[in-house]
Amino acid sequence: MDFFTDHYNYWVVIFLMMVGLYTVISRGNLIKKVIGLNIFQVSVFFLYISIGTVEGGAAPIITEGVELYSNPLPHVLILTAIVVGVATTALALALVVRIKESYDTIEEDEIHELDHTL
Amino acid sequence: MKPNLILHVVSKFLIPLIILFALYVQFHGDFGPGGGFQAGVIFSAALILYALVFGLDAAEKIIPSHLLRILASLGLLIYAGVGVVALLLGANYLDYTVLGSNQIAGQHLGILLVELGVGITVAAVMLIIYFAFAGRGRE
Amino acid sequence: MIDILINITLLAFLAITSVAIVRLTNLFATIMLFGIFSLLSAGLFVVMDAPDVAFTEAAVGAGISTVLMLATLALTKGQKKSHEEDYEEKPSRAHRPWLPLAVVGITGAALVYGTWDIPGFGDPDAPAQTHVARYYIENAMPETGVPNIVTAVLASYRGFDTLGEVAVVFTAGVAVLLLIGGKRPKSSTSLKGDGGQDET
Incomplete structure (x- = not known):
């Protein structure tokens, strides 16, 4: 049981990561691909926060009478990564909009066909 | 879009509260959870809600897009400027200790200014991105 | 528990x-x-x-x-009249599920094998908890006077890092403006590569 609770977080993180990777490589729709990338990204966030968690620790805000805190460093890294992540997602979505305007489709297969017939 | 009475009344009630909360998160970030990144995103969420309910034109009257471009650069400039000021006062880049009379005061002022810069840039960039997407669909 | x-x-x-x-x-x-x-x-x-x-x-x-x-x-x-079909993702022809599933399965198995050596979840003696994190927790309050350690590390100890992150956010905003700022070009269905010329 201890072995299970020790590693459960990491297994779910790996599962989410693989779901994201699968979405990116197996789906042809570009919006779906962006969502897959986002799931992959969130799984990395969980990996960092899981590593930073200390059993019985408190949130890293200094309070009187609390001795044990969680590791603040992963929180800092992930906090900024989330905001940078949404900015880059917006960039990807902007590219999708431009692709739609030039090719009139966002399905990968149809874009390939159009490229070959040009 | 047809005007919806419930949406209008509820959002008019909620938007000031969301903005107030964003300011609280911004300036109370030293003591509780919060800071520039969160406050910027919450602030922009309030204005995006306004744009969704009342239309993009009404939202652009509140914050015109050229002002947003200035604000986005201004936030980054404040951040980098704090570093340059520290440099001119004889310390390392982004070492806030020299900004105040003692170490604690200097660090406090530096963190406050830097978080303000972060908040302004994040809020402005999120609004720029939303306005770009929403404006693209306008004929 | x-x-x-x-x-x-x-x-x-x-x-x-x-x-x-x-x-x-x-x-x-x-x-x-x-x-x-x-x-x-x-x-x-x-x-x-x-x-x-x-x-x-x-x-x-x-x-x-x-x-x-x-x-x-x-x-x-799409420009179809019925709303239902607009949001449907088209079934992919070139993509068979088996190859991606195999790739994902093998990668996942390798990663799970790697977790055997990771310190358990919440272990206070893990290497991540014993080096720089301990320094931040002990010294953030006396050195900066800010009770929220995350804010202290974000803005003070790692201020240079955060400056870079803000620059990335700013750059992404500029790039979105360059791509889809401005109005849509008039001939939106043309394929012959005049996409780069509309106003940005």
């Missing part, structure tokens, strides 16, 4: 939601589920003692990125 139980339940919810996101073909429903996925993540971050991260994830993931994806969907849907 209750922490662990909530943790396990929420992570199971997350896994189920992610599978539903992959299997659904209606893009509108997918985006809504992604919003739920982000909200669940925010809850989990609170359970794992990271209120700052939870804050950001709730505002960004469930708020802004969902709105942006919906805006993209509205801009890219």
Whole structure:
């Protein structure tokens, strides 16, 4: 049981990561691909926060009478990564909009066909 | 879009509260959870809600897009400027200790200014991105 | 103990939601589920003692990125009259599921094998907890006078890092403006590569 609770977080993180990777490589729709990338990204966030968690620790805000805190460093890294992540997602979505305007489709297969017939 | 009475009344009630909360998160970030990144995103969420309910034109009257471009650069400039000021006062880049009379005061002022810069840039960039997407669909 | 139980339940919810996101073909429903996925993540971050991260994830993931994806969907849907078909993802012809499944399965198995050596979840003696983190927790308050260690590390100890992150956010905003700022060009269906000339 201890072995299970020790590693459960990491297994779910790996599962989410693989779901994201699968979405990116197996789906042809570009919006779906962006969502897959986002799931992959969130799984990395969980990996960092899981590593930073200390059993019985408190949130890293200094309070009187609390001795044990969680590791603040992963929180800092992930906090900024989330905001940078949404900015880059917006960039990807902007590219999708431009692709739609030039090719009139966002399905990968149809874009390939159009490229070959040009 | 047809005007919806419930949406209008509820959002008019909620938007000031969301903005107030964003300011609280911004300036109370030293003591509780919060800071520039969160406050910027919450602030922009309030204005995006306004744009969704009342239309993009009404939202652009509140914050015109050229002002947003200035604000986005201004936030980054404040951040980098704090570093340059520290440099001119004889310390390392982004070492806030020299900004105040003692170490604690200097660090406090530096963190406050830097978080303000972060908040302004994040809020402005999120609004720029939303306005770009929403404006693209306008004929 | 209750922490662990909530943790396990929420992570199971997350896994189920992610599978539903992959299997659904209606893009509108997918985006809504992604919003739920982000909200669940925010809850989990609170359970794992990271209120700052939870804050950001709730505002960004469930708020802004969902709105942006919906805006993209509205801009890219087809011109068909019926609303139902607009949001359907077309079945892919070139993509067979077996090869991606094999790739994902092998990669996942290798990663799970790697977890055998990771220190257990919540272990206070893990290497991540004993080096620089201990310094921050002990010295952040006396050195900066800011009780929130995350803010102290973000703005003071790692200020240079954060300056870079803000620059990245700014650059992404500029790039979005360059790509889709301005009005749509008049001949929007042309294929002959005049895409780069409209005003930006």
